[in-house]
Amino acid sequence: MNSIKNIIAVEWKNIIRTKTAMVLIGVFAVLLLFSAFIGIENKVEQNSIRHKYQEQVHDHYVNQPDRNPHRVSHYGYLVFRERPALSFFEFGIESFAGNSIFLEAHRQNTVNLSEAGFSNGMLRFGELSMALILQLLVPLFIFFIGYGTLADLKSNGVLKIMLAQGVSAKKLILGKTLGIFSFTTAVFIGALLLIFTIAFAVYPEELTAAVLMRSIFAVGLYTAYFFICSWVTVLISAKSSRGGTALISLIVMWMLCGIILPKMAQNVGQVIFPSISKLEFETHIAEDLEQIGDSHDPEDAYYNTFKAETLAEYGVDDVKDLPFNYVGHLMAEGERITTQLYRAHFDELIDTYDKQNSIAAYLSFVDPYLMLRNLSMAVTGTDMAHYLDFQKQTEAYRYEQTQYFNELHKNEIEAEQSGTQRLDNSRFKERETFQYTKRGLFWALSNQLTTLLALLFWVILIGLSFSFGFKKINL
Amino acid sequence: MNTAFFRLFAIEYKRFARNPISILGFAVVFTIGVYAIFHGKNTIAQQKETIETIAGIQKEELDKNKKFFSDDLSHFTYYQFYYTQNEPSKWAAFSIGQRDVNNYSLKVRILAVEGQLYDTELANPMTLLSGNLDLSFLFVVLIPLLIISLCFNLISSERESGVWAVVASQPYSLSKIIFLKFSVRFLAVLGLSLLLLLAALWLLELPFDADFGLVFVLILGYELFWFGLVNALTLLKKNSNYNAVMLLGVWLFLVVLLPSLGNVLINRFIAIPEAFSTTVTQREAYHEKWDMPRREAMEPFYDAYPQYRQFSIPEDIYSNGWYYAMQYVADKAAEKDSKLLFEKLKRRQVVSKKLSYFIPSLLLQNTFNSIAETDLKDHINYLESVKKYHKEISEFFYPYLFKGNSIDERAWEDFPEFESDSNEALSTTPK
Numbered sequence: 001m002n003s004i005k006n007i008i009a010v011e012w013k014n015i016i017r018t019k020t021a022m023v024l025i026g027v028f029a030v031l032l033l034f035s036a037f038i039g040i041e042n043k044v045e046q047n048s049i050r051h052k053y054q055e056q057v058h059d060h061y062v063n064q065p066d067r068n069p070h071r072v073s074h075y076g077y078l079v080f081r082e083r084p085a086l087s088f089f090e091f092g093i094e095s096f097a098g099n100s101i102f103l104e105a106h107r108q109n110t111v112n113l114s115e116a117g118f119s120n121g122m123l124r125f126g127e128l129s130m131a132l133i134l135q136l137l138v139p140l141f142i143f144f145i146g147y148g149t150l151a152d153l154k155s156n157g158v159l160k161i162m163l164a165q166g167v168s169a170k171k172l173i174l175g176k177t178l179g180i181f182s183f184t185t186a187v188f189i190g191a192l193l194l195i196f197t198i199a200f201a202v203y204p205e206e207l208t209a210a211v212l213m214r215s216i217f218a219v220g221l222y223t224a225y226f227f228i229c230s231w232v233t234v235l236i237s238a239k240s241s242r243g244g245t246a247l248i249s250l251i252v253m254w255m256l257c258g259i260i261l262p263k264m265a266q267n268v269g270q271v272i273f274p275s276i277s278k279l280e281f282e283t284h285i286a287e288d289l290e291q292i293g294d295s296h297d298p299e300d301a302y303y304n305t306f307k308a309e310t311l312a313e314y315g316v317d318d319v320k321d322l323p324f325n326y327v328g329h330l331m332a333e334g335e336r337i338t339t340q341l342y343r344a345h346f347d348e349l350i351d352t353y354d355k356q357n358s359i360a361a362y363l364s365f366v367d368p369y370l371m372l373r374n375l376s377m378a379v380t381g382t383d384m385a386h387y388l389d390f391q392k393q394t395e396a397y398r399y400e401q402t403q404y405f406n407e408l409h410k411n412e413i414e415a416e417q418s419g420t421q422r423l424d425n426s427r428f429k430e431r432e433t434f435q436y437t438k439r440g441l442f443w444a445l446s447n448q449l450t451t452l453l454a455l456l457f458w459v460i461l462i463g464l465s466f467s468f469g470f471k472k473i474n475l
Numbered sequence: 476m477n478t479a480f481f482r483l484f485a486i487e488y489k490r491f492a493r494n495p496i497s498i499l500g501f502a503v504v505f506t507i508g509v510y511a512i513f514h515g516k517n518t519i520a521q522q523k524e525t526i527e528t529i530a531g532i533q534k535e536e537l538d539k540n541k542k543f544f545s546d547d548l549s550h551f552t553y554y555q556f557y558y559t560q561n562e563p564s565k566w567a568a569f570s571i572g573q574r575d576v577n578n579y580s581l582k583v584r585i586l587a588v589e590g591q592l593y594d595t596e597l598a599n600p601m602t603l604l605s606g607n608l609d610l611s612f613l614f615v616v617l618i619p620l621l622i623i624s625l626c627f628n629l630i631s632s633e634r635e636s637g638v639w640a641v642v643a644s645q646p647y648s649l650s651k652i653i654f655l656k657f658s659v660r661f662l663a664v665l666g667l668s669l670l671l672l673l674a675a676l677w678l679l680e681l682p683f684d685a686d687f688g689l690v691f692v693l694i695l696g697y698e699l700f701w702f703g704l705v706n707a708l709t710l711l712k713k714n715s716n717y718n719a720v721m722l723l724g725v726w727l728f729l730v731v732l733l734p735s736l737g738n739v740l741i742n743r744f745i746a747i748p749e750a751f752s753t754t755v756t757q758r759e760a761y762h763e764k765w766d767m768p769r770r771e772a773m774e775p776f777y778d779a780y781p782q783y784r785q786f787s788i789p790e791d792i793y794s795n796g797w798y799y800a801m802q803y804v805a806d807k808a809a810e811k812d813s814k815l816l817f818e819k820l821k822r823r824q825v826v827s828k829k830l831s832y833f834i835p836s837l838l839l840q841n842t843f844n845s846i847a848e849t850d851l852k853d854h855i856n857y858l859e860s861v862k863k864y865h866k867e868i869s870e871f872f873y874p875y876l877f878k879g880n881s882i883d884e885r886a887w888e889d890f891p892e893f894e895s896d897s898n899e900a901l902s903t904t905p906k
Contacts, residue, residue: 020717031732038739045746053751060759065766075762078755093600096576100754102590110595113750115742116576116603117593118820120827120851121844122741122837124573124606125734137727144720244628244635247716251723255620260507263612266605267514277525278597279580283532297543353599360601384600419793 004175011179015145024141025187028133032188035130036195039088044203050080050099062429066422069408070331076104077401079394079434081111084381085206086214088199090131092382095123101391103398103434105335105405108342110278111391130195131376134222135369136258138188139229143250146180146233148243150473155242159473170470173234181230189223213441218379224455225372231462232368238473257367265363265370269356276352281345288341306333320415327418328410332403339399346395350388357384364454371458374451378444385447390436397434404431480655483647487659497625497660501667504621508613508671512678515568515609522579526560529580533558548880549795552872556582559864559893561857564848566686568679570611570840572849576603581861585872587805588865589757589813592858593750610675611843614694615836616730618664619701623722625660626705628715635715653706661702668694686846697839730836737830737837745823749816753809760808764801769794775807776800786877795876803869817855824852860894867891 015021057078064075081099098111116123126132150172153159162172196215200207233250240246276284293302310329311317319326364371377383413421445452491497536556544551561579578596606612630653633639642652672691675681704725708718764772769788773796777784788797806813831837844850871891875882 020720038743042739042742049746049748049751053748053755056755064762067766071762071765075758078758080751093604096600096603098595100751102754102758110597112593112595113754114576114595116573117595117854118747118750118823118851119573119738119742120824121573121840121849122734122738122827125738125836125840126731128732128735128739132731140720140723140727147716244632244715247719248624251719252624259616263605263608266599266602267608270599270602271514271517274521275597275599277521277580278578278594279525279528279532281597283528349597353601356599357601387600420791 004171004178007172007175008179008182011149011176012183014149015180015183018145021141021145024144028137028141028188029191031128031133031137032130032191032195035128035133036088036199039091039129040199040203043083043088047083050082053078054080058433061433064425064428066425067428068419068422069328069405069413069427070105070419072428073105073402073405076102077398077434078102079436081390082436084386085208085211086218086380087382089129089196089218090376090380090382091127091129092377092380093384093387094382095119095127097387101394103394103401105331105402106338108339108346108395108398111387111394130192131380134188134192135225135372135376136254138184138226139254139258139369140251141188142180142184142226142229142233143247143254145183146176146230147237147247147250149176149180149234150237151240151243151246154240154473163473169473170466172473173238173470174466176234176237177227177230180233181227184226184230185223188226189219192219192222208438210438210440214379214381214444217441217445218376221372221375221379221455224459225368228368228458228462231465235465257369261363261367262360262370262373265360266356269359272359273352273355275349275356281349285338285341285345288345289338292337292341303330303333306330324410325413325415325418326410327415328406328408328413331409332406335399335402335406343395353384358450361448361450361454364451365457368458371451371454374448375445375455378448378451379441381439381444383444383447386439386444389439393436394434401431479647480651483652484655484659487655491659491663497663500621500624501663504613504617505667505671507608507617508610508667509674511608511610511613512568512671512675514607515571516679518571518575518607518609519563519568522563522574525580526562529558529560546881548872548875548882549798552585552799552876554584556584557864557868557893558582559857559861561854564846565680565682566843566847567849569609569675569681569690570843570847570849571607571609572611572844572847573851573854574849575607577854577857579857581857583861583865583868585799585802585865585869587757587761587802587809588862589753589806589809591865592861593754610671611840611847613671614668614697615839615843618668618694618698619726619730619836622660622664622698622701622705623719623726625664626657626702626709627718627722629656629660630709631713631715631718634712653709657702657706661698664698664702665695668698690843690846693839693842697835700835729834733834734837734840737827737834741823741826741830745819745826747816747819749812749819753812753816756812757805757809761801761805764804769797772804773797773800776803779803779807780873783873783877795880796873799869799873799876817859820851820855824850824855864891864893 057080061075061077064072067075079101081097081101083094087094095115098114100113101111102109150159153162163169196219232253233246236249236253237243237246240249293300297303307319307326307330310322310326311319314322316322322329360370361374364374374383378385408423408427409418412423412427540551540555544554559581561577563574563579567574575598576596578594580596581592581594583591628635630639633642643649645652669691672687672694676683676687681687705722708721708725713721769790773788777800783796783800786796788794827837828841831841841850845852868891871889872882875886
C-alpha cells in the first residue's frame with residue numbers, strides 16, 4: 001500500500017489541496033508568461049535595430065568609392081553584436097556587455113554601448129527574465145510546498161505510525177522528494193517547454209540544430225536543479241522537529257545561496273585577484289611598445305634594423321629601389337607588433353577575470369544556485385566566454401583585414417603617391433565582411449568545466465544519499 | 476502605567492536580546508555592513524588611484540610629443556590625447572551606483588568626439604552583473620530581510636504556542652503590547668543602522684552635513700515602512716509559515732520585481748537606437764568628406780567659424796585646416812542624434828525618479844546614487860563636460876592649424892584645463 005507511487009500520489013493531492021500553492025502557481029505562471037513576452041520582444045527588437053545598422057554599415061562598405069587602401073583601413077568596419085537566440089530566456093551578462101565595436105587599423109577598440117551604460121541603475125536590482133523566475137522563485141515554491149512534508153508528520157505523530165507500519169525511511173524520503181519534484185517539474189518545466197515551443201513556432205528561423213541542443217540541455221539542467229531543491233527541502237524537513245523551523249532554515253539558505261553568496265563571490269574574487277583599469281592596461285601596452293620601437297621615429301633602433309634587414313634581403317641600398325612600397329611593408333610590421341602586444345595583455349586581463357569568476361565556480365559545489373546560474377548562462381550563450389569569443393573573432397577579423405590592406409599598399413601603391421593613389425573599389429568589395437561564427441553546446445560547456453564538475457558532484461551526492469543514507473529519520 | 480510600560484519594555488528587550496536567532500541576524504548584517512564599508516572604500520580608492528596617475532601621464536605624453544613633433548603640429552594633434560576625469564564624490568563609496576559600469580577617465584583627441592565618448596572602462600562583466608555589496612545595498616535590500624526575519628512570527632508564534640492567550644489575559648491593551656514588541660525590534664534595527672552609518676562616517680570620511688541627515692531620515696522612513704508592512708500583515712492573524720512566505724513574496728516584489736519591471740518599461744518606451752545611429756552617422760559623414768571638394772566639405776565648419784574662410788585650402792593634397800575641419804563636420808552631422816540621445820537619457824532619469832515615488836526601494840537607491848553622484852545624470856554631466864573640453868581644445872588649436880604647422884611655446888600657457896568636477900563645470904563660470 002505504501003509504495004513509492006502511493007507516497008507520490010499523496011504528495012500531489014496535498015499540494016493541490018493547498019490553496020496558497022495554487023495561488024503561487026497562478027502568480028508565477030503570469031510572471032513567466034510576462035517575462036517570456038518581454039524577453040522575446042526585447043530580443044527581437046534589439047536584433048532588428050542591430051541588423052538595420054549592420055546592413056547600413058555593410059552597404060556603405062561595399063558601395064565605397066575608389067580609395068587608398070590605408071584610407072579603407074581607417075574607414076574600418078563597425079560590427080554590431082547580435083543577441084544569442086536563447087537570450088530571451090536568460091539575459092546573463094547581455095545588459096552589461098557592449099554592443100558595437102569599431103574595427104580599424106592600429107587600434108583595438110573596446111566593445112561599446114552596453115545597455116547598462118545607458119541605464120540609471122534600475123537594472124542593478126535584477127532583471128526580470130524567465131531564468132530569474134526559475135532560478136530564484138521556483139525554489140521558494142518548492143520550499144513552501146515541501147517544508148512540512150515530513151516535519152509536520154513528525155509533530156502530529158503520523159510519522160511514528162507510518163514508520164511502525166514498516167515504511168522505510170529511505171522510501172519515505174525518496175517518495176516525498178519525487179512527489180515534490182514531479183509536481184514542480186510538471187508545472188514549471190511544462191510551462192517552459194510550452195513557451196519554448198511557441199517561441200520557436202513564431203520564430204522558426206531561430207531554431208538551428210545548435211540552438212535545439214542548447215535548449216534541450218537547458219531544460220535538463222533546470223529539471224536537475226528542481227530535483228536538487230526538492231531533495232534539500234525534504235532533507236531539511238526530515239531533520240526538523242517542526243515545519244516552521246524547516247521553513248526558516250530553507251529561507252535562510254535561499255537568501256545565502258541566491259542573494260548573498262553570488263554577490264560575495266564576485267566581490268571577493270575582485271579583491272583577491274585585482275584587475276587593472278583601462279588606463280593602466282593602455283599604459284602597460286604603451287610601455288612595452290616603447291621597449292620594442294616606434295615606427296614613427298626615424299631614429300628608432302628597432303625599425304632601423306628592420307629597414308636594414310629588408311634592404312639587405314633584396315640587395316639594395318635605398319627603400320626606393322625595393323620591388324615594393326616600403327610604407328606598406330613597414331605598416332604591416334607595426335601592425336604585427338602592436339597586435340601581438342595587445343593580445344598578450346588582453347589574454348592576461350582575461351586570465352585575471354577568469355580567476356575572479358572561479359570563486360563562483362568553486363562555490364557551485366556548495367551553492368546549487370551558482371551552479372545553475374553559471375551553466376544556464378553558458379548554455380544560453382550569455383556568459384563571459386561567449387562575449388570574449390565575439391571580441392576575439394572581431395579582433396582576428398580586424399587584423400586580417402588590416403594586413404590585407406597593408407599588403408595592397410605594399411604591392412600596388414606607388415611609393416611616390418603613397419597617400420593619394422586610389423585603388424579600384426572592387427579590391428575592397430571582394431573582401432568578406434565580418435560574420436560571427438556561432439558556437440555549439442559543447443564549446444559552451446567546455447568553458448565551464450569546474451561548474452560542470454559541480455553538477456556531477458551534486459548528482460553523485462544525491463545518488464549516494466539514496467544508496468547509502470537515510471537509514472532512519474530522527475523523530 | 477508609564478513605569479509598567481517601561482518594565483514590560485525591559486522584559487521584552489531582554490527576551491529579544493537573548494534570542495539566538497536575532498543575535499545571529501544582527502551579527503550577520505553587522506559583519507556584512509563592515510565588509511560593505513570596506514568594499515566601497517576599496518572600489519572608490521582604486522578609481523581615485525587611477526585618476527591620480529592621469530596628471531603624470533598627461534604631462535609625460537605632452538612633453539614627449541611636443542619634443543617629438545616640435546615642427547609638425549598636425550601630427551602632434553593627431554597623436555595627442557587629452558585626459559579627463561570624473562572625480563568620485565565623498566559619498567561614492569557609500570553608494571557606488573553606476574560608477575563601476577561607466578568610464579570615469581575618458582581621453583579624447585581633437586578628432587571627431589562622438590566616436591570617443593563611449594569607450595568602455597575595462598571591467599569583468601560577471602562582477603558588473605553581480606553588483607556591488609556596498610552600504611546602500613545593505614540598507615535597500617538586506618535590512619528589510621532582517622526586519623522580516625525578526626518580526627514575521629512575532630505574534631503568530633506566541634499565538635501558536637499558546638502564550639498569547641496568557642498575554643491577552645493581562646490587564647494591558649493588546650495593541651499596546653504589539654506596539655511594544657515592534658518598537659523593541661525597530662529601535663534595535665535603527666540602532667544597528669545608526670552604528671553602521673557612524674562607522675561609514677568615520678571610515679569613509681563622509682561629510683557630516685545635510686546630505687547625511689537626509690540619508691538618515693530616508694533610512695529611518697524606509698525601516699518604518701517595512702515595520703509597518705510587517706505589522707499590517709501580522710494583524711491578519713495568519714500562521715507563522717504563511718507570514719514568512721508572504722513577507723518574502725512582498726520583499727521580492729518590492730525589491731526585485733517592481734524595479735526590474737520599471738527598468739523594462741523605461742527601456743521599452745524610451746528606446747535609444749540613437750546610440751547606434753550616432754556612431755554610424757558620424758563615421759560615414761567623416762569619411763565621405765574625403766571624397767568631396769575640400770571647401771564644399773568644410774562648409775558646415777565655416778558656418779560656425781567664419782573667421783577661417785580667409786585661409787586658402789589646397790585641393791588634392793593634405794592640409795591641416797581641412798583635416799581638422801572635417802572632424803568638426805562629422806560631429807555636426809551626428810549632432811541631432813547625439814542631442815536626442817542625451818535628451819532621452821535625461822528622460823530615463825526623470826521617469827525613473829517619478830516611478831520611485833511608488834517603489835520605496837527605488838526611491839532609496841535613486842536618492843543615494845543622486846547624493847553620491849553615481850547615477851546616470853552624473854555620467855551625462857561628465858560626458859557633456861568632456862564634449863565641452865574637446866571643443867575648447869579644438870578651438871585652441873584651430874588658429875595654429877590654419878595658419879601653419881607649428882605652435883609657439885608661450886601659447887601653451889593659455890591651454891584650456893579640464894574642470895574636474897562634472898557638476899561644477901556646468902554651473903560655475905570659468906576662472
